[in-house]
Each structure stands twice: as C-alpha cells, then as structure tokens.
Amino acid sequence: MLIVTLTLNPALDKSSSVEQLTPESKLRCSPVKTDAGGGGINVSKGIHKLGGKSTAVFPAGGATGLLLSSLLEQEGIATRALKVQGDTRENFSILETSSNLQYRFTMPGLPITVEEADACLELVAELKPDILVVSGSLPPGLPSNYYQKVAGFSKYINAKMVLDTSGVPLRAAAHEGIFMLKPNLGELSAMAGVEKLEMNQVDDAALQVVHQGMCEVVVVSLGAQGALLATKDGFEHIPAPMVRKTTTVGAGDSMVAGMIWAMSEGKSYKEMVQTGVACGSAATLNTGTELFFPADVHKLLSWIKTYGERYKYTDF
Ligand SMILES: Nc1ncnc2c1ncn2[C@@H]1O[C@H](COP(=O)(O)OP(=O)(O)OP(=O)(O)O)[C@@H](O)[C@H]1O
Ligand SMILES: [Mg+2]
Known part of the structure; x- marks a missing residue:
C-alpha cells in the first residue's frame, strides 16, 4: 500500500x-533542537519509526524550507516539496x-495560493497513493473549504483519504465524503453542532457521522x-493504557501514524485503532519532539490486547 502524507501548513x-x-x-x-513539523x-515520521514507508508532500520556501526538506531526508523519509x-x-x-x-509559540503559516496548493495535489497524483493522509491546519491564503476539494481529488485518483483537522475545514471536507476521519472529542462535538458532547453521547454522534455519509470509518480520539x-x-x-504522562504534544499525529501503518500491514480496523492508541x-x-519510541508502542499494544477488554466503557 503506497502511503502519501500532505501537509499544507508545515513548520520547522x-x-x-x-x-x-x-x-x-x-x-x-539550552542549545536549540530543530525538527521538521x-x-x-x-505522521510520516511516525510511520518511519514503525518501520513503514511514506512520502511527505508539502510546500516549502526559503532557507527554512530547504532545512525542513533536508531534515526529513536525513531521517530517511521520502519527500516531494513544492518550492514556494x-x-x-x-x-x-x-x-x-x-x-x-512547556510554552509553545506558534507562528502564522506561510501563505500559499490555491494554484500552489493545486500544484501540491499534482505532486500527490504523480505518486499514485493508495492512502492519502491529510493532516493539520490550512495555511493563510487558502479558502476554508480547500480540504473539500482535496476530498474530491482523492476520489478521482482512487486514494483512500484520511483526514485529521478541525473546525470549518473539517466540516466542509466531511460533506464531500472521506474514507476515514480522526476527530478528537471537541472536533466531533463541533461536527455534531454542539458545544461539548458527553462521553455517553460519543457513540451516537460517531455513528451519525458514518450514517450521514461523511466517512466510512471514524475514530474519535x-x-x-x-x-x-x-x-x-x-x-x-x-481503552488507553494508564501511563505517566509527560506531555501530550504529538499524541494525535502519533495515533494517526500508528493507524495508517497498521492499515498498510493489513490489520483489522480494531487492531488499527489499538495500534493507534498505543x-x-x-x-x-x-x-514533544520525539513523538514516540517503538519499544514503548510494543509494550503498550500488548497491554491493550491483553487487558484492554476489561477496561471498556460498559455504558457506551
Ligand atoms: N493522558 C493520556 N493518557 C494516555 N493516553 C493518552 C493521553 N492523552 C492522549 N493519549 C493517547 O493519544 C491519543 C490521541 O490523543 P487525543 O485524543 O488527545 O488527540 P488529539 O486531541 O487529536 O491530540 P493533538 O492535540 O495531538 O491533536 C489517544 O487516543 C490516546 O491513545
Ligand atoms: Mg488532533
């Protein structure tokens, strides 16, 4: 299964x-550590850590853009960067x-034009992916329904699209119909049009998203x-194993990486989600910058498979 990730708003x-x-x-x-983000x-980095392969497609500009590409290549991740x-x-x-x-200062993204974003889609099309993972916010310059266009494009090139984003871009794209969505509780609530879903409403809201034709599979983190x-x-x-949490930075992206990797290994949906949760x-x-260590994933996955059944929510 050929995996491509699309990041329209990348960062160093x-x-x-x-x-x-x-x-x-x-x-x-202390000395600065620089990572591609x-x-x-x-998601591409996480898949690579698990022993899988993917190609990361993104727009890149200036010296920071070059550094972003070279950091990924040094890590052994295939890239197709569009110069902007x-x-x-x-x-x-x-x-x-x-x-x-931890204090996190997030800068506005580099604005890109619709023509440039479309050129990124051209790069994706040339790679002929089976799975297209689209993750993150939209950069300034693109209309909030741009992911809807990406959803239509994915169908056209016969790629299964996996989308992890939030707000209006998520809702707009979901109306086009997507293979898999990974909202968190807040994002699912917004899709359902309520402020905050209670835990016992999550199953109904998730099933509704599927029944309304927004996606085939929804995984609510x-x-x-x-x-x-x-x-x-x-x-x-x-259920997730009980862990001594340090920071939750990168938890969502790591989860998507685990799920896509498991999917490409031919695992069932259940095992896919178990791997994602691990x-x-x-x-x-x-x-934050490390994402995860594979040794921890293996330990946590075996916990989930062995003991997970005992800790399920019975009122779901
Ligand atoms: N406190 C925690 N303890 C154990 N596991 C956790 C914890 N927080 C997150 N996780 C794991 O990470 C997964 C994704 O986390 P979460 O639901 O917070 O995603 P998210 O809100 O999309 O994250 P992000 O802010 O990275 O986008 C969870 O399904 C769970 O497996
Ligand atoms: Mg998230």
Missing part, C-alpha cells in the same frame, strides 16, 4: 529550555525547567480514555 519546530521565564532579563537557553510530516515564495514558518517551544511547563471506532457495522471502544499513549511518555 525549534525547541529549547530555560530555568525560569522572567521578563526583561536575558534568558540563557506539521501534521502530515509528523517566502520562508517556511518556524515555531518555537520553551520548556521552563523549574516548573516543567478520547485522550486518556483511548478511542472509539465506528463504522456502518457498529462501534467499539478501545502510539498516541507512547507519545505522552516523552517530550
């Missing part, structure tokens, strides 16, 4: 730490070591509660 993620954040005085920081790019005007954004996160709190899988055949809750939970064990 720079991270450092400082003992205490105080105004005015110079803050002496953005939804689909993180301007500089790819840099995000910055600082860990305050005295409090262990529920943080520490794991995930809910829903298809036209019904729903099932996959990767998401493994991501919470270490700081």
Whole structure:
C-alpha cells in the first residue's frame, strides 16, 4: 500500500529550555533542537519509526524550507516539496525547567495560493497513493473549504483519504465524503453542532457521522480514555493504557501514524485503532519532539490486547 502524507501548513519546530521565564532579563537557553513539523510530516515520521514507508508532500520556501526538506531526508523519509515564495514558518517551544511547563509559540503559516496548493495535489497524483493522509491546519491564503476539494481529488485518483483537522475545514471536507476521519472529542462535538458532547453521547454522534455519509470509518480520539471506532457495522471502544504522562504534544499525529501503518500491514480496523492508541499513549511518555519510541508502542499494544477488554466503557 503506497502511503502519501500532505501537509499544507508545515513548520520547522525549534525547541529549547530555560530555568525560569522572567521578563526583561536575558534568558540563557539550552542549545536549540530543530525538527521538521506539521501534521502530515509528523505522521510520516511516525510511520518511519514503525518501520513503514511514506512520502511527505508539502510546500516549502526559503532557507527554512530547504532545512525542513533536508531534515526529513536525513531521517530517511521520502519527500516531494513544492518550492514556494517566502520562508517556511518556524515555531518555537520553551520548556521552563523549574516548573516543567512547556510554552509553545506558534507562528502564522506561510501563505500559499490555491494554484500552489493545486500544484501540491499534482505532486500527490504523480505518486499514485493508495492512502492519502491529510493532516493539520490550512495555511493563510487558502479558502476554508480547500480540504473539500482535496476530498474530491482523492476520489478521482482512487486514494483512500484520511483526514485529521478541525473546525470549518473539517466540516466542509466531511460533506464531500472521506474514507476515514480522526476527530478528537471537541472536533466531533463541533461536527455534531454542539458545544461539548458527553462521553455517553460519543457513540451516537460517531455513528451519525458514518450514517450521514461523511466517512466510512471514524475514530474519535478520547485522550486518556483511548478511542472509539465506528463504522456502518457498529462501534467499539478501545481503552488507553494508564501511563505517566509527560506531555501530550504529538499524541494525535502519533495515533494517526500508528493507524495508517497498521492499515498498510493489513490489520483489522480494531487492531488499527489499538495500534493507534498505543502510539498516541507512547507519545505522552516523552517530550514533544520525539513523538514516540517503538519499544514503548510494543509494550503498550500488548497491554491493550491483553487487558484492554476489561477496561471498556460498559455504558457506551
Ligand atoms: N493522558 C493520556 N493518557 C494516555 N493516553 C493518552 C493521553 N492523552 C492522549 N493519549 C493517547 O493519544 C491519543 C490521541 O490523543 P487525543 O485524543 O488527545 O488527540 P488529539 O486531541 O487529536 O491530540 P493533538 O492535540 O495531538 O491533536 C489517544 O487516543 C490516546 O491513545
Ligand atoms: Mg488532533
């Protein structure tokens, strides 16, 4: 199964730490670590960690764009970058070591035009993917229904589209019909048109998304509660193992990476979600930039398969 990820709003993620954040005085920081970031790019990194392959397609501009591509290539991830005007954004996160709190500064994305985004789709089409993972926010410059166009395009090229985004872009694209959606609780609530769904309403809301033709498969991620899988055949809750959480940065992207990798290995939907939950939970064990360690995934997956059945929500 050929996997392609599409990241229209990529970033260079720079991270450092400082003992205490105080105004005015110079803050002496630790050496900066630079990572390639953005939804689909993180999914490609996660798939690679699990031993799978994918190609990351994204727009890139300026010196930061070149660095983004070369960081991925150094890691052994195939890339197809579309050269665009301007500089790819840099995000910055600082860990305050005295409090262990992380401060994340997210910059506006590099604006891209519809023509440039369409050229990214051309790159995707040339790769002839079986699965197209579209993840992250839309950059400035694109209409909020651009992912709807991507959904139509996916059908046209016969690729199964997996979408992980939020807000209006998610709702607009869902109306076009997508293979798989991965909303979290807040995103599913917005799709259902309510402020916040209660846990016992999640199964009905997820089934509705399927019955309304928005997707074939929906996996609702529920943080520490794991995930809910829903298809036209019904729903099932996959609990998350109890872990000592460090940060949840990258949990969603890690989960999608695990699911896509399992899918490409021919696993059932249930095993796909179990693997996704194991990767998401493994991501919470270490700081943001690492995503997850495969050894943690294997341990957590065997817990989920062995003990998971006991911890299901019975009122679902
Ligand atoms: N506190 C936690 N304990 C255990 N597992 C967790 C925790 N938080 C997240 N996870 C794991 O990560 C998966 C995805 O997390 P979550 O539901 O928070 O996604 P998300 O809101 O899309 O995340 P992101 O902010 O990265 O987009 C969960 O299904 C679960 O497996
Ligand atoms: Mg998310």
